[in-house]
Amino acid sequence: MSTFDSKHAAGLHRHIHSHLPSDAALRVKALESLAVEKGLIAPETIDAWVEAYSDHIGPMRGAKVVARSWVDPAFRARLLENATEAIKEFGFEGNATGHLKAVENTATAHNMVVCTLCSCYPFSILGMSPAWYKSAAYRARAVREPRAVLAEFGVDLPEDVALRVWDSTAELRYLVLPQRPAGTEGWDEDRLAAIVTRNSMIGTERVLATGGT
Amino acid sequence: MFRPEDPLAPRDPVFEEPWQAQVLAMADSMVQAGRISASDWADALGAELARAEAAGQPDTTATYYAAALAALETLTTKATPITAEELAIRKADWTRAHERTPHGQPVRLARDAD
The missing domain is CATH 3.90.330.10 (Nitrile hydratase alpha /Thiocyanate hydrolase gamma)
Structure with a gap:
């Protein structure tokens, strides 16, 4: 790989990772998707709660x-x-x-x-x-x-x-x-x-x- | 040092990041559904806050929500069928899914091997 290519690859890598959610956000996604799959919570309940407490209540x-x-x-x-x-x-x-x-x-x-x-x-x-x-x-x-x-x-x-x-x-x-x-x-x-x-x-x-x- | 509320100041957003709202939404929903008790939630959150303070974490909203997330993970693995191992695997799955999804596209978990 030429120097240009490796720099380009490193840049791409950084670009991709800049779109990665934070560690906390990924842990929350893991929790939420597992809790929904196991029937512990309903996704619409979570969405409604977030909207209500962010904007209305x-x-x-x-x-x-x-x-x-x-x-x-x-x-x-x-x-x-x-x-x-x-x-x-x-x-x-x-x-x-x-x-x-x-x-x-x-x-x-x-x-x-x-x-x-x-x-x-x-x-x-x-x-x-x-x-x-x-x-x-x-x-x-x-x-x-x-x-x-x-x-x-x-x-x-x-x-x-x-x-x-x-x-x-x-x-x-x-x-x-x-x-x-x-x-x-x-x-x-x-x-x-x-x-x-x-x-x-x-x-x-x-x-x-x-x-x- | 606390300050009086300034009625003319613009309202701070209630949550700094969406995941913070989702943590409280999940905790409250699990309490309402009887999956965890309100006291267990308060105790777990209190324990994490005490731990953060003892560790010298700054007294900020970010520290508070990090403690809330840790408390929810602890309680969930104690009181529901979700295990710590499943959480770790699922987090890795989401990380990979984000890495391979082009920016702007919806991120989905792959059900089969990459």
Whole structure:
């Protein structure tokens, strides 16, 4: 083989390998194709799940729950009593959430959620968790120094406000109900839902902004 | 160091790469179908995350999903008929299939020898 040919061959080889999926992607293909062949999963279920959680299911679901809890005291009572049951009226409870518990912020109490083990999260009502929620730093520091973590998130929690940190598990996940901000009297559920942020439902935000809505 | 959410910032993509979504989709589907339990999944993922942290892996999304994939492989070979050997063979099959498929063509596994 001439020098030109061997260079050409090496270039071709690199070209081919540049189209090779990553090691992780190949391992996932191996897992998925074997799991489908053995009848453990259906390919259409996987595709539908990926599409739903990439594009459609996000924190707006939780925001609607929070907004209703602000305008409908009977719903709020049901939600605090048994959130898994209460959110069924929205039609998106999803098995993925496991058992759900709603915890309410008040003038004298603040709630914050973490999963110290891995990343348990009510994703069927909040969508995929943010990167920081999965980080080792958050999982460790949220219990060790929660007030310092809150300060970094921009929450200046007064000393006299009690802080409770809830550790999620595979069976029990949490939804924080932030306080309804002043100046939103008379707003309908949709308008209220639009100001409820993801972080406020995890408890890393406390005072919701009403400007510009 | 954490930061407040910036309402004006463009939304980050939920997944950095498609395989990351597929890992969680498979794990959740197997939990829903009762092939693995939710607690076993959380425990396996927690163990892999702890291992990555102990090994000094960076605290990133990439590390998280690598741990999730390792956890799913471990659980699958423990709790389903899929073996580690089958996974290795199938991965090699997919690698060969990608290598011999011209760019832009659908990649299929050959059922007979190359």
